[in-house]
Amino acid sequence: MSRDIVGMGAVASIGSTPEEIFDSLCAGRTGLAGLRAFDTTKYRAKRAYEIDDRARPGADEPGRATRWLKAAVGRALADAGHPGDLADVPVLVGTTLQEQRSAELWWKEGTPLDTAGLHFGTALRETFGATRTYTFANACAASLYALAMATDLIEAGEADTVVVAGTDALGESAFGTLDRVQNDVPEALRPFDRSHKGMLMGEGAVAVVVRRAAAPGQRVYARLRAVGVNCDAHHPTAPDPAGITRVLRDAYRRAGVGPEDIDLVMLHGSGTPKNDTTEAGVLSALFEPGAGPLMTAVKSMTGHTLGGSGLLSLVMAVLATRRGTVPPVLGLTDPVPEAAGLRLVRHQAAAARIGIAQVDAFGFGGINAVAILEAAR
Amino acid sequence: MRRDGHDGTAGTERADGRRAAAREVVVTGAGLAVPGLTLPDELLGAVREGGFDPHTGLTGREMRHKDRGSRLALRATEPALRDAGLYGEDGFGGDGDTTAVLVSSNFGILDSVCAFTDIIARDTVTGLSPLGLPQTSSNVTAGSVAMRHGLRGPNITLCNGPTSGLDAVYWARGVIAAGRAETAVVIGVEPAGDAVTKLLGAPVLDGAVALVLESRTGAEARGARARATVGGYARAADRAAAVAAVTSGRAAGPPGLWLTEGDGSPAPGQGPVPGAAAFDLQARLGPCAGALGVLQCAAAVAHFDAGRDGAVLATAGGAGDDAVAALLLTGPRG
Incomplete structure (x- = not known):
């Protein structure tokens, strides 16, 4: 049973609305820049x-993830023609770091920190009157996990409208530990290219309004067919092909589709050698070589926006269905061998009629989520 | 605010338009790793010698390189699985593919995060241990539990403020009712540390609690004994609204036990819960934060195990918080 997506909002390094971000992606505009958040002398990665x-360049400030979340939710509600009072509307927020950066600034610099501000319900209550709010700290699969749970709420008859969102700002313990662990120092996030050296983080927030069924005359952006979720139970940080294969099968089963129905895959594509070879390997086993769906990876231009990244990919997939255009994977010139049979969009945006799109999001802890989306025409 | 479906027995609208009875969800096991305690009845006043000691209880091969929250959670999970009859000589005996893990923790990695920023400031990132990477994401504990026992179902971490533990139980019921899992391990954990103590002004629980939830039909099919039934839940603007949402229209009379925060005396606008004895687990355990709601459910299991009368109402959050959650638990037969 499909659900209607009736409103969208997003902010990222390359735009402050979904449309701006999509236009940037299609034009090959990257958000990559020198590291602004931290003292660069302490890190190997500088971008x-x-x-x-x-407010002041070079001085980080608390509360940015919350600020973008409110902006994205507000935009999605306005986009859906919703009056903005969420007293009876569940809001499900997926995040990797919550307001971890605010906690770091409190610890290091003594900026005030209210425990109530560590979860997003407090800001959502203040701004939108929302009380059915949930902060899911589900790593980089978080916002698609939240989307799965939103479909369950609607299915169970507990809500007709649900707001699903994701948000993350850079945190130095997460950025620094990743920097410490990666063998090489990436100059850019280059998913599926042989030159990929690892992941670089990005910032952003994203929100969608999901309804059981759109109101008469209401614009339907796309229909959400289903979201599958699971856990590898295999490794704390490395992906597992068996777990990813299982979640894909689960998502297809729930959506009532098969691999042959998929026209577009929004890849997780985090640019780490492990992710890229694992994800490409699983998909190569699933789709006919050279004849499968088009594929793209938005992290090549937004960086890895962590908890919100899956939902941001989904919002970009919605716009791809409406515009008949698929953005390219920036910087992809020489694909890894595992991706040889995959139809990765390269160099420039591709024109295509997209009926069904698949959206991948995988996270630390071995958690996986895959959403299946259908164009609304 | 809105009341969720009919005391936990919400009908589910199927694709064919038929309304099938959704699955009733029961608790079949509970386990603790709480300093000084051994079994859930001690939450309600039973006294035993000994009890869990985090100084000696968090060692062993499977604990190596794990963060404190994961260690505490693992220590609580095994007795909960054992209590549910799902753990034997060969380890976990259930179906890993259909078992979910839900973890509630508000401050689980705060100390790691703060410690890492200190190391970076002092030594640059080269001073960090690569083994710390999982601890920069709050879902590290849920991942550790899943890996330890091979639990490959939905894996969900809630960091949702004072209501977080009750919220986790609600979502555990949700993933079972939706057919995403047959069984769910629900964990509430709050490890202690300098940063958490500084933030809260008092040491936090430094412990964990685990529950095993499954559908009543699933429990019956494998001959497991239901210990409590997960009933209505609400997350609402204030306590009165949350309590009213889960208790109004019940024919069974007032709850026998009200697990709450503070002394349970009604604050202005919060509304009393007539007829129910109020009990605050935190009076003895100190701030439990994200573990509170799960501890309340473990206490409810002890209440029903002892054959005590009346349902158990659990509330978490209060005036000044973004919301109050209420969860009603009824006896093994619902």
Whole structure:
């Protein structure tokens, strides 16, 4: 049973609305820039895909993830023609780091920190009157996990409208530990290219309004067929092909589709050698070589926006269905061998009629989520 | 605010338009790793010698390189699985593919995060241990539990403020009712540390609690004994609204036990719960944060195990919080 997506909002390094971000992707505009958040002398990696909105350049500030979340939710509600009072509307927020950066600034610099601000319900209550709010800290699969649970709420008759969102700002313990662990220092996030050296983080927030069924005359952006979720139970940080294969099968089964029905795959594509070879390997086993769906990876221009990244990919997939255009994977010139049979969009945006799209999101802890989306025409 | 379906027995609208009875969800096991305690009845006042000691209880091969929250969670999970009859000599005896893990923790990795920023400031990132990477994401504990026992179903971490533990139980019921899992392990955990103590002004629980939830039909099919039934839940603007949402229209009379925060005396606008004895687990355990709601459910299991009368109402959150959650638990037969 499909659900209607009737409103969307997003902010990222390359745009402050879904349309701006999509236009940037199609034009090959990257958000990559020198690292602004931290003292670069402390890190090997010197670049990231940040939102350049700090009041004083070079001085980080608390509360940015919350600020973008409110902006994205507000935009999605306005887009859906919703009056903005969420007293009876569940809001499900997926995040990797919550307001971890605010906690770091409290610890290091003594900026005030209210425990109530560590989960997003407090801001959502203040701004939208929402009380059925949930902060899911589900790593980089978080916002698609939240989307799965939103479909369950609607299915169970507990809600007709649900707002699903994701948000993350750079945090130095996460950025620094990743920097420490990666063998090489990436200059850019280059998914599926032989030159990929690892992941670089990005910032952003995203929100969608999902309804059981759109109101008469209401615009339907796309229909959500289903979301599958699971866990590898295999490794703390590395992906597992068996787990990813299982979640794909689960998503297809729930959506009532097969691999042959998929026209577009929004790849997780985090640019780490492990992710890229694993994801490409699983998909190569699933789709006919050279004849499968088109594929793209938005992280090549937004960086890895962590908890919100899956939902941001989904919103970009919605716009791909409406515009008949698929953005390219920026910087992809020489695909890894595992991706040889995959139809990765390269160099420039591709024109295509997209009926069904698949959206991948995989996270630390071995958690996987895959959404299946259908164009609304 | 809205009441969720009919005391946990919400009908589910199927694709064919038929309304099938959704699955009733029961608790079949509970386990603790709480300093000084051994079994859930001690939450309600039973006294035993000994009890869990985090100084000695968090060692062993399977604990190596794990963060404190994961260690505590693993220590609580095994007795909960054992209590549910799902753990034997060969380890976990259930179906890993259909078992979900839900973890509630508000401050689980705060100390790691703060410690890492200190190391970066002092030594640059080269001073960090690569083994710390999983601890920068709050879902590290849920991942550790899943890996330890091979639990490959939905894996969900809630960091949702004072209501977080009750919220996790609600979502555990949700993934079972939706057919995403047959069984769910629900864990509430709050490891202690300098940063958490500084933030809260007092040491946090430094412990964990685990529950095993499954559908009543699933429990019956494998001959497991239901210990409590997960009933209505609401997350609402204030306590009165949340309590009213889960208790109004019940024919069974007032709850026998009200697990709440503070002394349970009604704050202005919060509304009393007539007829129910109020009990605050935190009076003895100190701040339980994200573990509170799960501890309340473990206490409810002890209440029903002892054959005590009346349903158990659990509330978490209060005036000044973004919401209050209420969950009603009824006896083994619902």
